[in-house]
Amino acid sequence: QELICHSPTTRPRAQRGDRVERSTGTNTATQLASKAMGSLPPGERPHIVMIPYPAQGHITPMLKLAKLLHTRGFHVTFVNNEFNHRRLLRSQGADALHGLPAFRFAGIADGLPPSDREATQDVPALCYSTMTTCLPRFKELVSKLNEEAGASGGALPPVTCVVADSTMTFALRAARELGLRCATLWTASACGFMGYCHFKDLVHRGLFPLKEEAQLSDGYLDTTIDWIPAAPKDLRLRDLPSFFRTTDPDDIMFNFFIHETAGMSQASGVVINTFDELDAPLLDAMSKLLPPIYTVGPLHLTVRNNVPEESPVAGIGSNLWKEEDAPLRWLDGRPPRSVVYVNFGSITVMSNEHMLEFAWGLANTGYAFLWNVRPDLVKGDGAALPPEFSAATEGRSMLSTWCPQEKVLEHEAVGVFLTHSGWNSALESICAGVPMVCWPFFAEQQTNCRYKCTEWGIGMEIGDDVRRTEVEAMIREAMEGEKGQEMRRRVLELRGSAVASAQRGGRSMHNVDRLIDEVLLA
Numbered sequence: 001q002e003l004i005c006h007s008p009t010t011r012p013r014a015q016r017g018d019r020v021e022r023s024t025g026t027n028t029a030t031q032l033a034s035k036a037m038g039s040l041p042p043g044e045r046p047h048i049v050m051i052p053y054p055a056q057g058h059i060t061p062m063l064k065l066a067k068l069l070h071t072r073g074f075h076v077t078f079v080n081n082e083f084n085h086r087r088l089l090r091s092q093g094a095d096a097l098h099g100l101p102a103f104r105f106a107g108i109a110d111g112l113p114p115s116d117r118e119a120t121q122d123v124p125a126l127c128y129s130t131m132t133t134c135l136p137r138f139k140e141l142v143s144k145l146n147e148e149a150g151a152s153g154g155a156l157p158p159v160t161c162v163v164a165d166s167t168m169t170f171a172l173r174a175a176r177e178l179g180l181r182c183a184t185l186w187t188a189s190a191c192g193f194m195g196y197c198h199f200k201d202l203v204h205r206g207l208f209p210l211k212e213e214a215q216l217s218d219g220y221l222d223t224t225i226d227w228i229p230a231a232p233k234d235l236r237l238r239d240l241p242s243f244f245r246t247t248d249p250d251d252i253m254f255n256f257f258i259h260e261t262a263g264m265s266q267a268s269g270v271v272i273n274t275f276d277e278l279d280a281p282l283l284d285a286m287s288k289l290l291p292p293i294y295t296v297g298p299l300h301l302t303v304r305n306n307v308p309e310e311s312p313v314a315g316i317g318s319n320l321w322k323e324e325d326a327p328l329r330w331l332d333g334r335p336p337r338s339v340v341y342v343n344f345g346s347i348t349v350m351s352n353e354h355m356l357e358f359a360w361g362l363a364n365t366g367y368a369f370l371w372n373v374r375p376d377l378v379k380g381d382g383a384a385l386p387p388e389f390s391a392a393t394e395g396r397s398m399l400s401t402w403c404p405q406e407k408v409l410e411h412e413a414v415g416v417f418l419t420h421s422g423w424n425s426a427l428e429s430i431c432a433g434v435p436m437v438c439w440p441f442f443a444e445q446q447t448n449c450r451y452k453c454t455e456w457g458i459g460m461e462i463g464d465d466v467r468r469t470e471v472e473a474m475i476r477e478a479m480e481g482e483k484g485q486e487m488r489r490r491v492l493e494l495r496g497s498a499v500a501s502a503q504r505g506g507r508s509m510h511n512v513d514r515l516i517d518e519v520l521l522a
Contacts (some may be wrong), residue, residue, distance in 0.1 A: 004173040045102060046521060047149070047157040049142060051079040052187070053165040054110060054130070054321050057347035057422050059084065061187045061273045062165060062376040063318040064299040066103070067307050069520075075157050076426055077145060080136075081130075083109040083121060085128055087320045091351035103313050106145075108137045109481040120347050120376070124252040127167070129234050131256060135170040142178060160522045163271070168257075169263030183294075183519045184267040189423045190274055190282035191231070192444025195240040195258040196290060198228050202244055204462040207237065209249045216245060234454060239450040242442045264290060269519035273297040273427065275508065277497035278456070292518065294511045300406055301502035306509045320346070321402035327370050328396045328407055329501050334368060337415030339410055340475055341434075343372040348441040349379050354466050358418075358439075359389050361471025367479060368396040370414075372403055409434050416478045418471075421459075426452065433495040435487035437462060437474050458491040 027241045044166055048069055053064035053120055059080065080088060085107030112125060140160050149158040161181040164171035175182035202208035207223070210216070221238035228235065237244075243253040264270060270290045274297045276283065282494075287293050296302055307314050316322070331339060340362065344350070350358075355378055362369050378384070385399075385522035405425070408414060409432035417429045421440040431438050436459040438449040452459030460483070461475050478484040503508045 038105045045073060045075040045157045046160045047075040047077070047145070048161045048163060048520065049077045049079060049145070049159055049171075050163045051138065051165060051171050052185075054081040054084050054126060055123075057316075057424050058165050058167070058187045059088075059320070060424055061299050061410040062163075062185055063316065064303045065163065065185055065271065065296065065512075067114050067303050067311070067313050067316070068296070068299075068509070069163075069516070070103050070313050071307050072313060072512070072516055074520075075348055077106055077159075079106050079108060079141065081108040083110065083112070083114075084320060085328055088318075089262065091320055091322045091335060100312050100316070103316075106141060108134065108141055110134065119225055123347065124256075127256045128252050130168060131170065131259065134168070135174055137481060138171050139174045139178065142174065142180075164267075166264050166270070167260045169260050169266060172263060172266040173492070181520055181522060182267050183269040183271055183515060184264050185271045185273070186264070186388045187273060187423065188444050189426070189448050189451070190272060190279040190286060191447045192423070193229060193243055193261070193286060194228055195444060197261045197448050199241075199244065199254060199258050199261075201227070202240075206252065208244045209251070210245065210247045213247060219243075229288075230281040235450070239447055241438075241444040242446050267291050268522070269294055269515055271296055273299045273423070277501070277503035278430075278494060294515045295501075296508045296511050296515070298431050298498050298502055299508075300424075300428060301431055302506075302508040302512070303349060305502055305504045305506070306512075319402060321374070323404050324400045325404070327400045327403040328411065329397060330370065331408065331411045331413040334413040336412045337479070338368055339411075339413045340365070340367050340369040340416050340479070341414045341417060342369055342418040343425065344377065344439070344441065344484075345403060345422045345425060346374070348420045349377060350441075352378050355385070355465045357468045358471055359385055361466075361468035362397075362418075363389060363392045364468060364472045365475050365479075367415075367475065368398065369393075370398045370403070370408065372401065372405075373399050374401060385514075404473060406432075416475060416484070418475065421448040421452065423448060427498070430458065430491055430494050431498050433488070433492045435459065435478055435484060435491050437478050456486050456490065456494065458494065461489070 050066050051101040052058040052060055063078065066078055070076050085105060088105070110126065111129035112121065114517070146158045149156040159180060162171055163183050163185055166184045169184070172182050172184060199208070215221070221236065223237040223239055225231070225235045225240065226233045241257070243251065243257060246254065269292050271294050274295055276295055283295065284386040317455060335402060342362065362371070378512050406428050409417060414434055416437060417434050417438045419425050419429065421438045424444060426436070436452060438459050439462045440446045440449040448457065449461050453461050460478055462470055462474060478487065
C-alpha cells in the first residue's frame with residue numbers, strides 16, 4: 001500500500017519564549033487545576049482518549065502524561081492494543097486497573113494474529129498494521145464511548161479530545177474527522193526526531209537506499225551529515241536513526257517514519273518528554289517544523305512531584321513485565337557507586353555470543369552488577385549463561401527479569417548504567433545522576449548515544465560487535481577513571497536542571513497547564 005504523507009496545516013507556531021515563559025493567567029486550565037484530584041462533577045469533566053504506540057517505551061510516558069491530566073480534572077480513557085491490554089492486566093493485576101474514578105483502560109485490535117507470548121511484538125509488522133488498519137477501529141471505539149456516555153445519564157462525559165503517540169497519527173486523523181481537539185506525544189528524543197524528520201532528505205540526496213550491504217561496514221556510515229538544523233556539523237550517517245540501513249527503498253520502518261513525522265502536523269500541539277536546558281537548540285529547530293511544542297519532562301519526575309500520593313491513579317503501573325522487588329533489597333547495604341546496573345530495554349535482542357561477551361566483560365571487571373535479563377533478550381532459544389559464569393560472579397551479581405528501574409538508578413549503590421540508550425532510560429539515568437555506557441540497538445538509540453557521548457559528555461559507546469575486553473575497559477573507566485569522573489560531574493549538572501523543571505508547580509507542569517488551556521480545551 002502506498003504511503004501518503006499528510007500535508008502540514010497552517011496554524012500559529014509556538015515561539016520558544018512562549019513555550020517557557022507565558023503565563024496561563026485566569027483561564028480554564030487554572031480553574032481545572034484548582035479543581036484537581038477528581039472533584040469535578042462527571043458531566044463537567046473533559047474526556048480525553050490517549051493512545052500510545054504498543055511498546056513499553058511508549059506506554060510508560062503516555063501513562064505518566066495521563067496521570068498529570070487526570071490530576072487536572074480530566075476523565076481519561078487509556079487505549080492499548082488488545083495484546084498489551086492483556087499483558088498489562090496480567091502484570092499489574094485486574095483489580096489495580098479497574099474501578100478507578102475517571103480513569104479506565106480499553107483495547108483495540110491491531111490487525112495482527114493473536115499471540116500470548118510475554119514479548120514485544122514484531123516491530124515492522126506492528127508499525128505497518130497500526131498505520132493501515134487502526135483508523136476505523138479507533139473511530140469505532142470513540143463512537144462506543146460516546147454512546148456509553150449518552151446512556152449513562154451524565155455519569156460518563158462524552159469524548160472531547162485525543163492525545164496520540166506521534167507514531168500513531170491515525171488517531172490524530174480520526175480526531176480531526178470527528179471534530180475533536182488533539183495533541184500528540186513524541187516519546188523519543190528531540191535529536192531522534194530531527195533525524196527521522198530528515199529521512200526524506202536522505203532520499204533526495206541519494207544517501208538512501210544503500211547501494212549494497214557492504215556499505216554497512218566499508219566506512220560509508222562515517223559520511224558526514226552537516227545539513228540537519230541544530231545538529232552538530234560532524235554528525236555521521238551512522239548517528240542517524242538506524243532504519244536507513246537497508247538496500248530496500250520500500251523498507252517498512254524507513255517509510256513509516258517519513259509518514260508519521262509528516263502526520264504529526266495534524267495535531268494542535270506537540271508534547272515532548274524533555275526539558276529545555278538539555279535540548280534548547282533542537283527545540284528551537286523543531287518549533288519551525290511542528291505545531292506548538294510543550295516540554296513536560298522528565299515525565300517520571302513531573303508526575304512524582306505533581307501527582308499527589310493519595311491520588312487514585314498515583315500507583316498505576318505501566319510495566320508489561322511483572323516487576324521484581326528483590327533487586328532493590330539486593331542493592332541495600334552495598335557501598336555507594338559500587339554496582340553496575342545493566343538493562344537493554346524492552347525490545348533489544350542479541351545473539352547468545354554477544355550476551356556471553358557482555359557477561360564475561362562484566363565478570364572480569366570485579367564489580368558487583370545487577371542485570372535485567374528479559375526472557376526474550378536472546379534471539380532464538382532464550383538467554384542462557386554457563387555455570388562457570390555464575391561461579392565466577394557468585395556473591396556480587398544478580399540477574400532479574402524486570403525491575404523498578406527508576407528506583408534502581410536512584411539507589412546510592414549504583415555507579416554506572418550499561419544501557420541500550422532508549423530515551424526513557426536516558427532521562428531516568430540523568431535524573432539519578434548516573435553516567436552511562438551505551439550499546440545502542442536500533443531506531444534513534446544510535447542518535448541518543450551520539451549526543452550522550454559527544455554533545456552532553458555523559459556516556460561512552462561500546463562498538464556494535466561487542467568484545468568482553470572492551471566491555472571491561474569501558475566499565476572500569478566509567479566507574480573509576482578520569483573520563484568517568486567528568487561524565488559524573490556533567491550528568492549531575494543536567495540532573496539539577498531536570499529536577500528544577502519537574503518540581504512541584506515548575507516549568508513542566510506549567511507547560512501541562514498551557515497544553516490544557518491552548519489545545520485540549522481551546
